[in-house]
């Protein structure tokens with residue numbers, strides 16, 4: 242079913258583009274009535290059969306049972322027979338500047354690919370992402386590509402390239418020596434895939450610097466990562482807390498990469514908004530996350546992609562231990578009351594295949610409706626955009642997609 246996303250109609254985007262192209266003498270913008278079989282409004286867990294949606298310009302004007310909706314004069318009707326209309330999907334963990342590691346090793350992408358090449362490739366990634374139904378992404382780190390995400394976000398905003406709305410973090414923050422590329426002779430200083438900083442003073446400066454250069458969120462690595470060695474917590478609670486406070490004082494939230502239990506615990510105590518991955522979470526740390534209202538982005542699709550690179554064939558081979566554990570963790574997190582937001586780590590696997598995360602959420606025990614909610618209204622709340630995005634409600638932006646059949650089934 243989700244494969245059908247590839248052929249879906251990007252209605253909101255089309256409407257937005259045509260509204261922009263119109264002469265200013267028609268300030269109300271284009272008027273469109275969408276007639277799908279059903280509407281999943283992003284709030285109600287069941288889809289509404291026989292509803293229509295009216296879009297004026299780039300906004301949703303009306304939604305409800307087709308016979309109760311007054312079709313405005315001059316409206317163009319788009320017939321979506323056999324389809325379900327959804328809010329545009331969110332992925333809260335992507336890397337548009339990365340491509341799958343079986344195409345090029347992560348080290349080589351960071352050290353050998355010119356920035357211009359990476360940016361050109363990113364524009365293709367954005368198009369694939371948009372065409373697969375994702376209209377908003379939180380892109381969690383350029384991985385050695387500096388502040389390129391700031392300019393890419395602007396290119397999307399200015400409709401220079403097609404892509405989803407972007408929230409960006411620029412370089413992300415790591416403790417010195419805790420990231421990669423790694424393994425070189427110690428006399429060389431190797432450029433890193435994220436910005437190193439330590440101690441509260443340096444972290445305050447780096448947080449402010451990244452925000453000043455255009456970061457919408459701060460991404461911090463609470464654990465060592467990418468180096469191949471054992472995972473260990475990197476920053477102290479005090480350091481993490483100061484990052485959260487510094488960003489929070491200017492209204493910026495923090496996402497923490499954390500895979501170790503202790504890294505997750507420190508990040509949750511420090512007050513980050515989201516924890517990414519959460520591999521070694523247990524009941525205790527998930528309860529802490531629920532109490533502290535820390536959201537989890539499980540990134541199951543990236544874990545599966547890693548296993549596939551090592552030869553795992555889904556549906557044929559027994560499930561690798563790490564993926565199995567991630568699924569069990571998701572169940573524990575849900576049982577503890579942790580809010581789950583859709584975040585896939587797309588880029589580690591091909592851009593345009595983001596719906597795979599939703600399939601994995603469902604096969605790990607989430608209902609289809611809950612999985613879609615985690616990629617619509619729940620994700621919109623996480624980024625503080627629920628008054629503009631993530632639901633099909635009058636007044637919200639018309640980021641809409643349609644898919645074949647009934648995704649709630």
Ligand SMILES: [Zn+2]
Nearest residue numbers: 334336381586
């Ligand atoms: Zn990531």
